[in-house]
Amino acid sequence: MKLSAMLQSIGLDVALKRDFEVVALAPLQKATPNDVSYIDQNKYLQDLSVSSAGAVLIREKDVVAVPEHIQPIVVSNPHLIFAKLSEFFKEPQFCLAGDQNQAENHRQHNQALAIGEKSIIMPNVFLGNGVKIGSNCVLMPGVVLADDVCIGDNCKLFPNVVIYKNTQIGNNVSIHAGSIIGSDGFGYAHTEAGEHIKIEHKGCVIIEDDVEIGANNTIDRAVFGETRIKKGTKIDNLVQIGHNCVIGEHSLLVSQVGLAGSTTTGRNVVMGGQAGTGGHIHIGDFTQIAGRGAVGKNLPPHTKWGGHPLMELDEWMKFFVSLRRLVKKKNS
Structure with missing residues (x-):
């Protein structure tokens, strides 16, 4: 799903510089240009400079730390928005595969x-x-x-x-x-x-x-x-x-x-x-x-x-x- 559609579906109307198909939510260190990450603690701001994330959920006071190649999504509670977005990637843990015992x-x-x-x-x-x-x-x-x-x-x-x-x-x-x-x-x-x-x-x-x-x-x-x-x-x-x-x-x-x-x-x-x-x-x-x-x-x-x-x-x-x-x- 496109990033814009995901954000709109949870009630966020955000102007994006670049819209893209979101592959996954990922930590900053492992994120790719099609992944979304988030920062909820100041100690992780240092990871922005080496991250390849396509976008990051971040508070307004920390936007200045976001490099040009990462799109900031400014929200008041990045952890909460991350939780809401995680619902799009929910997978069933158990899929029935038959009843064979030996x-x-x-x-x-x-x-x-x-x-x-x-x-x-x-x-x-x-x-x-x-x-x-x-x-x-x-x-x-x-x-x-x-x-x-x-x-x-x-x-x-x-x-x-x-x-x-x-x-x-x-x-x-x-x-x-x-x-x-x-x-x-x-x-x-x-x-x-x-x-x-x-x-x-x-x-x-x-x-x-x-x-x-x-x-x-x-x-x-x-x-x-x-x-x-x-x-x-x-x-x-x-x-x-x-x-x-x-x-x-x-x-x-x-x-x-x-x-x-x-x-x-x-x-x-x-x-x-x-x-x-x-x-x-x-x-x-x-x-x-x-x-x-x-x-x-x-x-x-x-x-x-x-x-x-x-x-x-x-x-x-x-x-x-x-x-x-x-x-x-x-x-x-």
């Missing part, structure tokens, strides 16, 4: 599927169009794979695992019962009246080799781009990983960890039970966070943290001991 039946009756040798597809498994499964895999009852999911060799999916569209899973991956990979992230923009406008998520989830994911995990697809779990990471039960997160190699996430969108970690990060992060935070290599630690800032590598508010772990332990002494003294 690997041999799939090989014979659905040419779009590819299932490797010695893989076992148990009864009541649903496989969408274009699904690819490697060798020596096991899919247990109730597993659902949406269209174009790709699974490597030697993978095991326990009962009732659900994998959404375009998810990519490497070799030697185990996903335990009830986990959901690739569902929409919790992304909304807000109107002045307090209404919540959903941001449609067009990205995917990529799970690299040798990852184990516990029971009842949820790993959200990216808004655009990818949510990625890197090689060798082990995730306990009941963990929530938000959209566009990147978990570094060989990290450990203990039960009930919660990561807000765009959290990234280095390698060998350890997060104790019920630890959590705010959004857009980076945790450095080999950093450890004690249980219930609340991460609200970037953390350097090779450090240990705990508590809320977050402190270096030694400081937190001294603070906690002092607090207990103070309480005992008060009560004595």
Whole structure:
């Protein structure tokens, strides 16, 4: 659809220097001349000079930073307009592909599927169009794979695992019962009246080799781009990983960890039970966070943290001991 038509359909009458067929919404760093991007925070203004976006949603005070080759679309709330435009790119996550439950039946009756040798597809498994499964895999009852999911060799999916569209899973991956990979992230923009406008998520989830994911995990697809779990990471039960997160190699996430969108970690990060992060935070290599630690800032590598508010772990332990002494003294 033409950019002018998209804007008019959501109630914006904007004079455009150049109208074009919009291919996608995209971040500034990856946008092409047929893509629309947006800026909602000053820290992203520096990306304008290297972007190839065709147009950008931007506030009036920031228009001076927009280079000549990018068309500014001046709005009071770029995030909200981005959310409204995302509706034009909404895609169904699940398209019915028949009701065949055995690997041999799939090989014979659905040419779009590819299932490797010695893989076992148990009864009541649903496989969408274009699904690819490697060798020596096991899919247990109730597993659902949406269209174009790709699974490597030697993978095991326990009962009732659900994998959404375009998810990519490497070799030697185990996903335990009830986990959901690739569902929409919790992304909304807000109107002045307090209404919540959903941001449609067009990205995917990529799970690299040798990852184990516990029971009842949820790993959200990216808004655009990818949510990625890197090689060798082990995730306990009941963990929530938000959209566009990147978990570094060989990290450990203990039960009930919660990561807000765009959290990234280095390698060998350890997060104790019920630890959590705010959004857009980076945790450095080999950093450890004690249980219930609340991460609200970037953390350097090779450090240990705990508590809320977050402190270096030694400081937190001294603070906690002092607090207990103070309480005992008060009560004595």
